[in-house]
Amino acid sequence: MLKQENKTDVIVVGAGPAGVACAITLARSGKEVVLIERGLFAGSKNVFGGAIYTQPTKEIFPDFETTAPVERRTVQHNFAILGEVDSTTISYRKNDNSSYSVIRGKFDRWAANEAKKAGVYLVEETVVRELIKEKNKIIGVKTELEKFYSDIVILADGVNSLLAKQIGLRKDINTKDIALSVKEVIKLDKDVINQRFNVKDSEGVITEIFGGSMLGLLGLGFMYTNKDSVTLGLGITLNELVDSKISPYEYLEQLKQHPSIAPLIEGGTLKEYSAHLIPEGGYKKIPKLVDNGVMVVGDAGMLVNNLHWEGTNLAMISGKLAAETAIEALNNNDFSKKMLSLYENKLKESFVLKDMKTYKDLMDTMHSRKMAFLSYYFKKINAFFEMFTSVNSIPKKENFRGFIKSIFTDRKPIELVKDCFAVLKLLWSILL
Template sequence: MSDERFQVIVIGAGLAGSAAAYRLAKAGREVLVVDRGKTPGAKNMTGGRLYTHALEKLMPGEWTDAPLEREVTREMMMMMSGEDSFSIDSLFPSVSQSYTVLRSKFDEWLASKAEEAGAMMISGSTVDGLLIKDGKAAGIKTGDEELEADLVISAEGVNALVAERAGLIKPVNVKDIAVGVKYVYKLSEEAINERFNTVSGKGAALLAVGECNKGIFGGAFLYTNKESVSLGLVVDSSSWKNSRLPLADFAEELKQLPALARYIEGGKLIEYSAHLIPEGGYKALPEFCSNGFLLAGDAAGLCVNRGFTVRGMDYAILSGIAAAETANEAIEADDYSKGFLNRYHEKLQQTVLKDFETLKNSHDYLAHTRHMFTTYPALATNLMKNLYDVDGSQAKSAMGIMKQTISGKLPYFDVIKDIVKGGRSL
């Protein structure tokens, strides 16, 4: 047994864990962060895109030295059918909302900020379980050591095994998670600027559906970094399982699609990784607290995919802030009961959970709308192809071309119904 005792122990040095540790250390609390990676961020992968409003709330005006890659000023949405593709390309040069990031760099930076503030960081250690005393989380077990604490914050990621083994949350249901696969290709800054028609420091985010995900609930993503491009695929676990398609082959074919291959041509593959993503939404959220225990970030299922935006990193930071604020109040009151810690849920309700309630039907809509990832991408691509087609035959009105494209494929009522439902759900 170690003689050391902490006010708070944080499991995981990802965004939620380091954000909580940073805030707690700033408040003068004795906080320990334990992470299984050799360095913070070594085990983390993402597309990835960070909305910076959360960083501003965490450390107002002090995040400008963060290792951000490119400011996203170009938004691209793509429909794919076979070798054909149709894109909506939007440019917002004056809007500064998000940056692309490489988590291995960014997480290490954020953890270092927590350390500078006074948090203790232990890397390369796996938390094997919780110490439970008198029905309350009272610390952690790691290797042969037991480290005691007044409060434990789990920010261990989507596979929250420590919390699960302690019986504090239920095992993750396969229907509530997605699988992400990511490639990172090294390209020169000049090549990226030329291919994406941008300048240094500015970049693009692309989300695609259709041929890239072969009708499975999910889609492809592409993000520009300073000197690399992140290309990947996210698919719903249940849909992928039912499809019986090998994920490795699935991901390999992604790189061959003409609409995407042109962006990585000549690039050197420098990273390949896969990861689980919580996408169950509002209905799949677990309990966020127990006696002496709080759950944050991906471990709490705080990720929302609404098709045109995927958010998780900003929610992780916001949950880390809320967890730290709740921990501070618990320390002041010397009350670590579930009843007192429930104010963590109230804090999340003021920020993150408002979005989850608004978008509570988004997951079901995307997962169970029959034609979402098959017929609709094909129809959109064929419609644009027909609009541009000039073969010498009599010209048709745009409405005539639209009716011709849809005719026999789907009942008009079904299309209208899906549009209305999507407007309410997304």
């Protein structure tokens, strides 16, 4: 029960990783917090690949490795560059516990339940329609049926964040800055997964997929092993999807038929098909994260590191940092924008904004040189290995010379110079 009917210290909107991490941090410090989730239960609407990362997850749930519903511990990370029919894969294998595959429907529900145990007042099946503003400060939320009031509202409502838009913290997201992701969960026998991916029962493999049906498009594919299923999907920037006039489902179907993917899922049955948006704008597109009485966390604040497939960790840590700021604000009885800006400072000092800043020029470079980096060089990598592995009675020297010559004949020298310049510029911005 709340101390005062319909009034609490903090309202958190959205029970994804950001919202739950935020709410549980507040509750553990003795603050009164209401967590509102529109789904039938936390996680019922959430879609991802995917893997959660041990270190940041432990900051919120220290015992999650033994208590949470995790699927498989990642022991191998593959980077697969698919050509039209061939592929080159780099595999990194290490027997550690740096990440786990999870099914969000199960994991988010467990996490929200942990929050409840910590004292969070969880309201499910309830959509927050509007924020309530008084004297230039957010003072609560309006759901379909009632109004809830609080000293601070934290928006953890995900990539679309209609609420942040409503109060002018952000504009409509440009279709260049968002990817549409589709994925299938394909059921396979546990032993079949173990044998095909060369792992034991609790061990798993992550595969990042480049090229294939997405050659030349700003898109990435992914494959994760779960206990008795495999998640296969891809995400493509929305503007490219619209321009290509091909549905994401068709791209996924083509990916499933690629000779390097098809044998891994052969005989599997479709268990789930879903689609979700991913914020891709990066550092330059982060909206305003703070105003009087309100903070924005997780995907709602564009806090995603797309190159590394990191989202849940940025969500959880931004949620935690917003909670810590809210605790200080409540202790000082100051809910002003100035006070809550401490949250932005905390983000800047953490890996969240440091990493996003590191890749601030990545998307611009990818948009401007995508045919080079996402098609031409991928094909060339596969062509190199085709040349290197072929046994055709042609002297090796001629093969090597032919390959090098093809680089200069297939691509204009000026384009090669531009590619080199783009790589150097990107490296410069990443490393300095």
